[in-house]
Amino acid sequence: MTELQRRDNSSILEVRNLTVAYGTKIAVDNVNLEIRHGEIFGLLGPNGAGKTSILSSIEALIKPRSGQVLIEGIDIIDNSQRVKAMIGVQLQATSFQSELTIRQIVRLYAGLYGVKLTLQRINERLEETGILNEAGKPFKDLSGGQQQRLALLIAVIHNPVLLLLDEPTSGLDPQSRRQLWRRIEHIRQSGGSILLTTHSMEEAQTVCDRVAIIDHGKLLTCDTPRHLIEKHKDDIRVQKVAHGDVTLEDVFIGLTGSEIRD
Ligand SMILES: Nc1ncnc2c1ncn2[C@@H]1O[C@H](COP(=O)(O)OP(=O)(O)OP(=O)(O)O)[C@@H](O)[C@H]1O
Ligand SMILES: [Mg+2]
Incomplete structure (x- = not known):
């Protein structure tokens, strides 16, 4: 497949109605996600929101309670060996x-x-x-x-055609962080697609084409960082935490609340 063909709007990854449970704890609650070819997509969410559980399901490291994960339209459960060769993972x-x-x-x-x-x-x-x-x-x-x-x-x-990165820049110094951002961009330029998790709003805004905010296992919103601000800036919960111009962090805190998670 040429890069031009890859950069159409078709999806490299589809997560459909994904639910993950550990015993009675529902960690991911009926989440739907779609990552397009050539896209850098960010998953944002407080500690314990369910980000790693979503990535682990895509990698087939854990078995979801229900739902489906498709990579290039291929179901990962039925074709785990074939799909494993298509994805790269940084835990x-x-x-x-x-x-x-x-x-x-x-x-x-x-x-x-x-x-x-x-x-x-x-x-x-x-x-x-x-x-x-x-x-x-x-x-x-x-x-x-x-x-x-x-x-x-x-x-x-x-x-790999799809790269999954779980908090790839936590613990990196600013130089290494920027170098990693350049490497991620380079991987995309070479035809790869990337799904990453991060707690850095700066990273989400600088690197990601689109981001999803999840909390308590549920997907709250998903769009480009700019559109997310546009979409939620008048929400009363966001207004309450904003000082001046609404930022992505204001949207994040407004939608997910201010309390510290377990
Ligand atoms: N193996 C497990 N057994 C039981 N509970 C688990 C297990 N793994 C995760 N959980 C629980 O599932 C929920 C989601 O955890 P997960 O690791 O997916 O969150 P996260 O969004 O990646 O958080 P963080 O930002 O801290 O990495 C949490 O409440 C966590 O305690
Ligand atoms: Mg995690």
């Missing part, structure tokens, strides 16, 4: 084999995905990610931010 907390060196880890995962990488190509990838100087170190000796950069490198090692 909220990623851990690799602690004693292996970074270069060994990259080689290992390339092998697992059946991707042939020469030593030169591995070094190029490490350099792009800014961890070439760390290549000979064991994973356990990397800083938190370096670990996250490695996790992103591994997530895209097989050129």
